[in-house]
Structure formats: C-alpha cells, structure tokens
Amino acid sequence: MSPYESCPRGLPSPLFGGELGFTLLELVVVLVVLGIMAALTTGIILNPIRAYEDQARRAQLVAEADTALTRMVRELRHALPNSVRVAGGGQYLEFIPTVDGGRYRAAQDPNNAAIEDILDFTQSDSSFDVVGGLQTGQAQAGDAVVIYNTTATGPVTNAYRGDNREAITTVGSRIQLAAAKRFPHPSLIAQRFEVVPSSGPVTFYCNNGQLRRHTGYGYAVNQPTGFTGEGSLLAEHVSVCQMDYVAGNQERSGVVTLRLGLSDQGESITLLYQAHVINAP
Known part of the structure; x- marks a missing residue:
C-alpha cells in the first residue's frame, strides 16, 4: 500500500509518525499530580510568607x-x-504636668531688706524673688505657680481646687502673680515652688x-x-x-x-x- 493511501480506522498513520496524543485518563492523572505538587509547593512557599507577615x-x-x-x-x-x-x-x-520650678525667698537679709521680696504666708502676697534662678527657664506668663501640693482630692493644698495655685504675669528673677494670694502652706523642702503650664x-x-x-x-x-x-x-x-x-x-x-x-x-x-x-x- 502506498504511504499516501488511507490507513484503516484506528491504526497509526506512517505519514504522522504514529502519534495519536493523550487519552482522557492520562490527562486526568497529569492534572491530579500537578494539583498535588501545587498544593505542596504552595504550603512550602506561603507558610514562611505568612509567618513573616505575622512577625512584622x-x-x-x-x-x-x-x-x-x-x-x-x-x-x-x-x-x-x-x-x-x-x-x-x-x-x-x-x-498636672510641670514645666519649671525653683526656690522662693523665705527670709530677708537685714542688709538688703529694701530690695528683697519674700513670699509672705501670713497674708496675701503678689510677688516674690526666685533664689538661684528658675530650674529650666521655660516658665512664661500665663503659667501658674503651685506651692506645697499634698493631695489631688482633699480640700486644702490641692492644685485642682486652686487654693495653692496662682497664675503668673511676669517671669524672671522676681515672679509677679496675677493676683495677690495667701498660699495655705509653705514648702517644707527648700522653699520649693513648681510652675505648671497654662494648658x-x-x-x-x-x-x-x-x-x-x-x-x-x-x-x-x-x-x-x-x-x-x-x-x-x-x-x-x-x-x-x-x-x-x-x-x-x-x-x-x-x-x-x-x-x-x-x-x-x-x-x-x-x-x-x-x-x-x-x-x-
């Protein structure tokens, strides 16, 4: 039979080298194997990525x-x-935050009584000298002086109530208060005062x-x-x-x-x- 003549149905043609392609079963097997390999590979790749994302x-x-x-x-x-x-x-x-602090003058030098200004606790006082300067130099007008704050809830020496707090109008070697005030109690530690912000x-x-x-x-x-x-x-x-x-x-x-x-x-x-x-x- 001539190679150009038709081959019987179902037999390989010598003209095309005898190739007929994949069967459906072979294709299904290949897809299943590829799916298994993809699942294994995905786990190997994704788990470290997920672990990194969780750690980050x-x-x-x-x-x-x-x-x-x-x-x-x-x-x-x-x-x-x-x-x-x-x-x-x-x-x-x-x-209540603080922005500055220092020591107020509590006693006068007899030789300088005319120029020194003490903080008087026996009556209302509107100014006092700062001994040694302010601690940070950040105090400014509008802030407030607080002296001897002992409680956040009690009726006396409580800055929230304001009996030991007064606003400042002038800052420097001498503190000028916005109003004359009689502070209820002097500081027991080195004549300390604190400055709290206007906020x-x-x-x-x-x-x-x-x-x-x-x-x-x-x-x-x-x-x-x-x-x-x-x-x-x-x-x-x-x-x-x-x-x-x-x-x-x-x-x-x-x-x-x-x-x-x-x-x-x-x-x-x-x-x-x-x-x-x-x-x-």
Whole structure:
C-alpha cells in the first residue's frame, strides 16, 4: 500500500509518525499530580510568607505600644507631686504636668531688706524673688505657680481646687502673680515652688479601642471621664488598657503602673511599664 493511501480506522498513520496524543485518563492523572505538587509547593512557599507577615505585624504592635507607653512614662516623671489620680476603672489617668520650678525667698537679709521680696504666708502676697534662678527657664506668663501640693482630692493644698495655685504675669528673677494670694502652706523642702503650664492638667484615657492624650480642658475638683475622641491619638487596636496609681509616702515615691495590649488581625501583644512619680511637694 502506498504511504499516501488511507490507513484503516484506528491504526497509526506512517505519514504522522504514529502519534495519536493523550487519552482522557492520562490527562486526568497529569492534572491530579500537578494539583498535588501545587498544593505542596504552595504550603512550602506561603507558610514562611505568612509567618513573616505575622512577625512584622507583632513587631509593629510592639513598636506602637512602646512608643505610647514611653511617652506616658516620660510625662509622668514630670508630674506635679501628688497630682496623679485614676478613674473609670483604670481607663482614665489624670495629672498636672510641670514645666519649671525653683526656690522662693523665705527670709530677708537685714542688709538688703529694701530690695528683697519674700513670699509672705501670713497674708496675701503678689510677688516674690526666685533664689538661684528658675530650674529650666521655660516658665512664661500665663503659667501658674503651685506651692506645697499634698493631695489631688482633699480640700486644702490641692492644685485642682486652686487654693495653692496662682497664675503668673511676669517671669524672671522676681515672679509677679496675677493676683495677690495667701498660699495655705509653705514648702517644707527648700522653699520649693513648681510652675505648671497654662494648658492645665493632662488626661491619658482609653475609649473605643484607642489610647489618647487630652489637655486644655481646665481644672476640675472631680476628675473628668467623659472624653470620647478628644485629644491626640497615641495608639489604636487597644484590647487591654489598665492604669493604676499607688501613692507614695515619706520613704518612697508614688508608682504608676501602665498595662497596654494591642490586637490586630489575630496577633496580640501586651506591655507593662511603670513610672516613679515624685510625691515630695
């Protein structure tokens, strides 16, 4: 038979080298094998990628929580003695920051009585000399002087109530007060006075999964806890927030304990920081 003649049905044609292609069964087997290999390869490739993404997410949460807590601790270390208070089940922490301080003149030199200005605690006084200069030089008009703050809740020597706090109009070697004032009690430690900013108290609070810092709302006898979204955002994805304060005594400083937990896409971290707060007014 000539190679150009038709071959019987079902027999290979010598013209095309005897190739007939894959059968359906062979194609199915190949697809199954390829699927198994793809599944194995996908697991090998994706698992390290997922692990890296989870680790990166945890690292981001740790960095966010650490930044927020570090800022809180730094500010708390400069809090006015005995001004820290906690409310709302540990969700709201308030304190009065300080920006400066120094020593007031408590006694006159008989040879310089005409030019020296003491702070008189027996009557209202509107000015006093600063002995040795201000501590940081950051005090400015509009800030306030606080002397001998002993409590954040009591009726006397309480800067929140204002009986030991008065605004400043002139800053320098002599402090001029906005109004004549009789401070209730002199400082028992080196005639100390503190300067607090015109913005007033600061509150750190947790609400709706966020940690925020709020200030500028003014002084209040009772600690405010109604903030919802006001102030600067410090951290998001907050799942754990607990702030506690243990007041100090004559032998040790007060201690603020801050516990902050963040959660995002199945990853969670919790950090605990503590800050020592000076309680000697």
